[in-house]
Amino acid sequence: MLVNPRNEGYARANNQGIATRPNTTGRSAKLDKPSQYQWFDTTAFRNPPDWTFGTVGRTLPDVNGPGTVNLDLALTRRIAFQERWAVEVRAEAFNIANHVNLGAPNGAFVAGANGMNSSSTFGTIVSARDPRILQFGVKITF
DSSP states (O other), X not given: OOOOTTXXXXXXXXXXXXXXXXXXXXXXXXXXXXXXXXXXXXXXXXXXXXXXXXXXOSSOTTOOXXXXXXXXXXXXXEEESSSSOEXXXXXXXXXXXXXXXXXXXXXXXXBOTXXXXXXTTTXXXXXXXXXXXXXXXXXXXX
């Protein structure tokens, strides 16, 4: 859940107030009613002391991202005119219920002067997956 801001393959120790992973306060970051504006408790994290690694793992064990609800539908009809001629009409709908599927929460911890997070988007969701998409097609075979 906590994302390495530079996409490096390893954890980086705190150097000049910048660390890949923060320390945990020992409290769970899970919220009873998460929303897109606060998906997890951001006060459960602190910046580690200089030249040390943070204690938070790569993922939070008790905090899951939002799920996906998706219903797709396809209707096709093949109409033959003669032995050699046929027309196929196709209509497809993706996410036909137009359910909002939120993206992953922002996990980039930015330490402030007091050692707590100073990023306004930490723990929030600022993206969503595709809304309803409709497409139509006609194929003629001969």
